[in-house]
Amino acid sequence: MNPTLDTLLHRSSLRPNQMQAPAPDDAELEQILRAATRVSDHGNLNPWRIDVFRKPAQERLVATLLDIWTRKKPDADEALTAKKTGFVARAPLMVMVSSRLNRASTVPRIEQILSGGAVCQNLIIAATALGYASCWLTSWAAHDADVKQALNVAPDDEILGFILLGSPAASASERPRPPLDDVVVWHE
Numbered sequence: 001m002n003p004t005l006d007t008l009l010h011r012s013s014l015r016p017n018q019m020q021a022p023a024p025d026d027a028e029l030e031q032i033l034r035a036a037t038r039v040s041d042h043g044n045l046n047p048w049r050i051d052v053f054r055k056p057a058q059e060r061l062v063a064t065l066l067d068i069w070t071r072k073k074p075d076a077d078e079a080l081t082a083k084k085t086g087f088v089a090r091a092p093l094m095v096m097v098s099s100r101l102n103r104a105s106t107v108p109r110i111e112q113i114l115s116g117g118a119v120c121q122n123l124i125i126a127a128t129a130l131g132y133a134s135c136w137l138t139s140w141a142a143h144d145a146d147v148k149q150a151l152n153v154a155p156d157d158e159i160l161g162f163i164l165l166g167s168p169a170a171s172a173s174e175r176p177r178p179p180l181d182d183v184v185v186w187h188e
Contacts, residue, residue: 007129012172014133016090019166023093028130032165035126036097039118043105047112048119048160051096051151058089061151068146087137091164095123099157113158120161133168136161 024032033050041047053061065085069076076084088094099116101109124134141147142159153159 003129007125011125011128012174013124013135014168014170014172016087016135016137016164016166018168018170018172019091019133019135019164020169021092021166023091023166024127024130024132028132029093032123032126032130033095035129036119036123039115039122041115042111043102043107045102045105045107045112045115047099047101047107048116049098049100049153050119051098053088053094053096055089055092058094061094062086062089064150065141065147068144068150069140072144072146084140087139088141088162088164091133091135092166093164095163095165096151097123097160097163098151098153099160100154101157113160116158116160120163123163127165131167132165133172135164137164138162 023029029052033052036050037046062085065088066081069081069085073081073084097116097120099113101112105112120136124136127134138159138161142162145155148155148157148159151159
């Protein structure tokens, strides 16, 4: 079978707690990021930004999320608070992809955002091709104005994904996929 198709047909996400060190090294990460940025991009706008968070930066981000979460949800229990704020540090490496919309362009906003979504998808496919586990999350943090401000994401831009990377510590379980007849309409 074609190795690209094999990767696409067998890729599954692992939860962050199913990952372990090592994360991709610098050379592998550069390959992953180069692959991530080879996406469809109407107008060649590069309407996205990629932030890489190594472990110390992940821990600082946890503290930031904790501060924002506890201010907004003071009555949340400890377990929920830990889940909602600690997810960004549960894997050896995290990459955040956000939109960086070109508002002067005639390219529609949705096309610019979709290009950033393609960056996320290429990133996890490239990581999988190199043997790494990945998980694309958003959570409340991707949609919170204070989190966006703390991460230098413009108010009218979007955090498209927190992508966690590491080595598999477990096997991914296959989830049901839709039968093609349920999602494909053929036109003759």
